[in-house]
Amino acid sequence: MLKEYLEKTYGYNEPIFLTDLTAKTANANALRQSVKRMVKSGTLLRFDTGIYYLPKASRLLNKSYLDPLKVIVRKYIQNNTETFGYFTGATFANQLGVTTQMPAILEIATNKEATKGRLITIGNQKVRLKRPALEITSENAPLLQFLEAFSQIDKYAELSGNEVQTILRHYIKKQKFSRSQLLCVVPALTGTTAKKLIEGGLIYDFTP
Structure with missing residues (x-):
């Protein structure tokens, strides 16, 4: 059931944040267990902490990839x-x-950042975040x-x-x-x- 929901809501090779999923369920523990089982079976891949995606191999690369x-x-x-x-x-x-x-470093102003400037890395991309005026x-x-x-x-x-x-x-x-x-x-x-x-x-x- 979770796989069908993720397919319909997010699609393939699109970021899925665990925090978003847990906010929509009354049983966060059961959700985490379902996610864990999907990852173990290869139905769901982990990109980074709390970030997943449904894999679908492209014809060009012959493997799944999350940008x-x-x-x-x-x-x-x-x-x-x-x-x-x-x-x-x-x-x-x-x-x-x-x-x-x-x-080489993307610059972003975002409400999600509380500092005047901070450098992070997501995947292989460096990003400088800062709070907006x-x-x-x-x-x-x-x-x-x-x-x-x-x-x-x-x-x-x-x-x-x-x-x-x-x-x-x-x-x-x-x-x-x-x-x-x-x-x-x-x-x-x-x-x-x-x-x-x-x-x-x-x-x-x-x-x-």
């Missing part, structure tokens, strides 16, 4: 119902297209991510100032950021960042 990035995103950025983190630093600068740099929600995550990137843009940009401005303006319009949204994240907005938004004219790309 560490899926675990990272699920654990520190978002699940099926909420967003509680985002990529930042060189990671997001690369996603924006202002740098071709591919960082403002609690992250599904509603404010995209804007907080953008503002943090904007505040550090000179540190990562490999393009000319005009090219960077064009990319940033396009992103603001694509995300349909509004000034009312901006007002909601003012506590996370430094004076320097606010000044750059105004002096660079980007503030006018936010919808009224």
